[in-house]
Amino acid sequence: xxxxxxxxxxxxxxxEELEDIISYFExxxxxxxxxxxxxxxxxxxxxxxxxxxxxxxxLKEDGKEITQWFFVEGQFMSSIESFFQQNxxxxxxxxxxxxxxxxxxxxNLDLLxxxxxxxxxxGRLLSTEMLTRVVxxxxxxxxxxxxxxxDYMLNEYPDIVNRVALGHIASYLGMTQExxxxxxxxxxxxxx
Amino acid sequence: xxxxxxxxxxxxxxxEELEDIISYFExxxxxxxxxxxxxxxxxxxxxxxxxxxxxxxxLKEDGKEITQWFFVEGQFMSSIESFFQQNxxxxxxxxxxxxxxxxxxxxNLDLLxxxxxxxxxxGRLLSTEMLTRVVxxxxxxxxxxxxxxxDYMLNEYPDIVNRVALGHIASYLGMTQExxxxxxxxxxxxxx
DNA sequence: TATATTTTTTGATATAGGTCAAAAGAAACT
DNA sequence: AGTTTCTTTTGACCTATATCAAAAAATATA
Numbered sequence: 001x002x003x004x005x006x007x008x009x010x011x012x013x014x015x016e017e018l019e020d021i022i023s024y025f026e027x028x029x030x031x032x033x034x035x036x037x038x039x040x041x042x043x044x045x046x047x048x049x050x051x052x053x054x055x056x057x058x059l060k061e062d063g064k065e066i067t068q069w070f071f072v073e074g075q076f077m078s079s080i081e082s083f084f085q086q087n088x089x090x091x092x093x094x095x096x097x098x099x100x101x102x103x104x105x106x107x108n109l110d111l112l113x114x115x116x117x118x119x120x121x122x123g124r125l126l127s128t129e130m131l132t133r134v135v136x137x138x139x140x141x142x143x144x145x146x147x148x149x150x151d152y153m154l155n156e157y158p159d160i161v162n163r164v165a166l167g168h169i170a171s172y173l174g175m176t177q178e179x180x181x182x183x184x185x186x187x188x189x190x191x192x
Numbered sequence: 193x194x195x196x197x198x199x200x201x202x203x204x205x206x207x208e209e210l211e212d213i214i215s216y217f218e219x220x221x222x223x224x225x226x227x228x229x230x231x232x233x234x235x236x237x238x239x240x241x242x243x244x245x246x247x248x249x250x251l252k253e254d255g256k257e258i259t260q261w262f263f264v265e266g267q268f269m270s271s272i273e274s275f276f277q278q279n280x281x282x283x284x285x286x287x288x289x290x291x292x293x294x295x296x297x298x299x300n301l302d303l304l305x306x307x308x309x310x311x312x313x314x315g316r317l318l319s320t321e322m323l324t325r326v327v328x329x330x331x332x333x334x335x336x337x338x339x340x341x342x343d344y345m346l347n348e349y350p351d352i353v354n355r356v357a358l359g360h361i362a363s364y365l366g367m368t369q370e371x372x373x374x375x376x377x378x379x380x381x382x383x384x
Numbered sequence: 385t386a387t388a389t390t391t392t393t394t395g396a397t398a399t400a401g402g403t404c405a406a407a408a409g410a411a412a413c414t
Numbered sequence: 415a416g417t418t419t420c421t422t423t424t425g426a427c428c429t430a431t432a433t434c435a436a437a438a439a440a441t442a443t444a
Binding site for chain 1: 252272305316322323324329330331335
């Protein structure tokens with residue numbers, strides 16, 4: 001899958017619109033553990049992951065890293081609030097594997113939103129999709145036990161569980177590493 | 193504030209576009225405790241609250257009501273996933289005071305999105321705004337103590353605290369009614 | 385392939401907030 | 415105004431998950 005496919009999967013663009021739009025994206029290779037954005041910086045770009053996994057995270061007062069979101073192939077990645085409001089990011093963005101991403105700046109994206117009705121539609125559809133995903137996570141976090149949250153993760157993101165550190169998943173799910181380790185142990189026992 | 197103002201506050205529409213758009217909305221008066229949508233129904237309309245407060249909630253297996261979101265004057269209200277995906281709603285929508293709302297059907301909204309680029313933009317901006325709000329709530333719920341969450345509520349929605357039942361606020365914040373009652377008691381003591 | 389570093393597991397203990405039950409207070413209805 | 419119903423508060427007790435500390439396992443580096 002390349003950029004063209006990811007976009008046309010959402011909205012069908014006339015060829016010349018699509019080519020113009022694509023010309024504003026840049027392809028970047030990012031090495032494992034490299035940051036795209038650091039806390040305090042304004043996030044000036046929106047990324048689309050072609051290959052690899054990324055995450056957004058922040059530091060609690062005690063210095064612990066809290067993973068806020070994971071981004072896999074085909075997903076748009078950004079420090080959303082910083083990108084849209086152009087204020088300093090509360091989050092770090094980093095890639096957890098050697099990755100390839102496409103990026104577009106806020107200015108160019110705005111330009112494309114204004115130029116093409118279809119692009120505006122794509123923006124709207126992506127936001128509502130993201131919104132649904134965040135609402136789902138909120139419900140999982142708010143009303144499920146630690147074990148149920150891990151099951152939710154296995155269902156929604158089976159892939160990620162095997163690609164990233166347990167500590168990252170634990171903080172993403174709002175529990176400690178130790179708790180997740182114990183849950184996993186119990187699940188293995190249950191299945192055999 | 194009327195519908196016209198709520199819309200032009202977000203995007204500036206040429207007069208005749210605005211009048212056309214507005215003609216697709218219907219004004220409805222809803223009595224306290226009346227539902228707009230029940231669990232299992234497809235939510236066919238998007239509402240804008242002119243006067244009153246609404247909430248979305250769902251029932252846990254044990255029958256307890258969990259408030260998912262509050263909607264006050266000027267906010268768009270819907271069972272979002274049901275409205276956009278046109279599948280059965282997991283949530284109830286109800287008004288907690290005698291209210292006046294504007295409504296528009298999914299079909300008409302889609303028609304306006306397709307007809308006016310400006311309308312599509314409004315849709316996109318509303319989704320991103322909502323997205324930011326949900327992300328904020330998620331962070332509050334996931335990493336703050338019960339007391340901190342109540343403080344977050346007092347800041348973000350000072351108004352709501354005095355308009356709706358404590359039990360609704362408690363479940364919205366992911367805690368029991370009893371816990372919220374004790375927190376409130378402690379806060380009062382602290383302030384005097 | 386040995387050594388250093390990071391990640392995961394395990395154990396012991398502590399605690400925030402849940403549950404259950406009942407009293408007190410407010411609001412709604414006749 | 416009195417009665418019923420709904421909401422909030424209070425108390426006693428319990429449990430899921432956090433915290434702290436250290437061992438074991440996996441991974442990276444020299």
